[in-house]
Amino acid sequence: MRKGMLSVAAVAVALLPALTACGDDSASSANSGTPTRIGVILPDSKTSARWETADRKYLQQAFDAAGVKADIQNAQGDKNAFQTLADQMITNGASVLVMTNLDSGTGKAVIQKAKSQGVTVIDYDRLTLGGGAQYYVSFDNVKVGNLLGEGVAKCLTDKKAVNPVVAYLNGGPTDNNATLLETGYDAVLKPHFDAGDYVKGPDQAVPGWNNADAGTIFEQMLTGQPNIGGVVAANDGLANAAIAVLKKQKLNGQVPVSGQDATVQGLQNVLAGDQCMTVYKAIEKEAAATAELAIALAKGQPGTSNGTVRDPEANADVPSVLLEPKPIYLDNIKDVLADGYVTKAELCAGEFVKLCADHGI
Template structure:
């Protein structure tokens, strides 16, 4: 999957090389982000605000802060999971003079169309968080998403062991089938859990993807899984905190919450509160500020006609390209280290430790 792999724990590690604004081999305006004389302006399209709280609660503010600190004009918009709106926003940004476009695609087809149009107009592009398969982005900035999935698989196994569950029946709530990240997460947790299914140590009773990461659909899907399994599901591999919370809502109705380990991802306030309450066994923390800062650094360089060497690439399996990439390292979060997410500033104690969660925070050492 990756070539020359390494993970970046912080930004500021990228070597800079100046790029000419013209020429056929690596110096055209579509590769370098346009003429150095053009005032830098960066457009960002976020995917939605429902699948995860991170997009509006974290990515937007961190990206804007990074651009503002560099004195670079930016336009950050949200497509709200609407493919037509996604394309319209991109067209407007190109028309309004952005010289770098950063996208979180809704699917690779829509993303590719936007990236190709931007390239044809001399606008440099970055895939942010999700790789656009068959796309043309100059850079890809994300986390090691197979490592995210591996942490989820290991987390579910740990929680089942801690509860002393023998031959557990496992249900999968995978992410959107059109999101390449969901495929990578599944590759990661399958690497841990498939050997257990093969050896009959665990039994997989359900394996469903959730269209568009839609939490309402996830609840319906999980309710059907639970019914089909005769009420016997011992562990839920949920691909993010939103899907995890959907499963937990169904478990609560059946008085099974806290008895059935549920995984997650994104370390959202809701996910962390579910962990503190004992309803969710773990989540995966991805330090979004580091991701946003790394992407902003690359975008600003492109807007100024420069290229930065990331030192690693990711293979696009559809396009066959080795895409220059920055991949950050994820971290597993359980009840005993929820405090690490607060200490990092991603969620504040005031946001997390409200009402009944105040004592739970104290018990977990959150300060």
């Protein structure tokens, strides 16, 4: 998966002239002079705050900067709404469809219909298994998983934990990203299990990445195995659900919990010492890469990629643009603020004012 991958910095630099070069003429197709239309379907706003607070904003900014007309909608977790939005976008003249599927079944149906209408599809952030999208733009999710595993291992070492039980709170079972993430963190932690350093604890997926369900699932895990000493949570929302349960047992801060997405909540949990680390994915760069690719395709130009990702269901390699994630611990939270992904006002609010000051933020 990593073969030929560019660094985030290289991708970002490469995008700037491409977006600038689009100019006003990118707003019209090469043949008809009608506005270029790109449809974007985001999955929901409950499983992670990123979809509305980051992805929508950065995608819109990228399309606006290029003078391209785009329709960005959110399916809000509704599979029927997802398909309806896709139909509407195709009917309204979209020549490129950018989508983050709710599951591969729904995504596959949308992709097949789009392709039958001559519409090019970009899988955004999640690969639709067996779907046949022409392109995929995301972060290297196995690498994200590696960082989650390394984070928990580092924090267990810092705490001098002895034979800790490590639980997995995985993402949605129908999301290929969740599979890639677990592949990544299990690759890091399995040698520790095999060596007897750690004990493999409960390992369970959270349907639809639902945070409320995650709390119930983790509470059951902790009831069944009260000596859980570390938790690999597949994103910040799931991590926060586990932390809420740990707080009830006065175990928060004692049990390292990982997460990803560098949400405000996740970063605040890191500041408070309740979350070991999070993984920052520069979504502005992901959105910019997606916009550049979508604009080129909408103008009838060839798309470019920096690698491929294997679709095991289709037994095919999907041309991909893959970006590098970054681990965030207490000592480098400032990196997320420096990027403008989260503001100091958002992070250092209420009870976190003093914590920010204490840590020089």
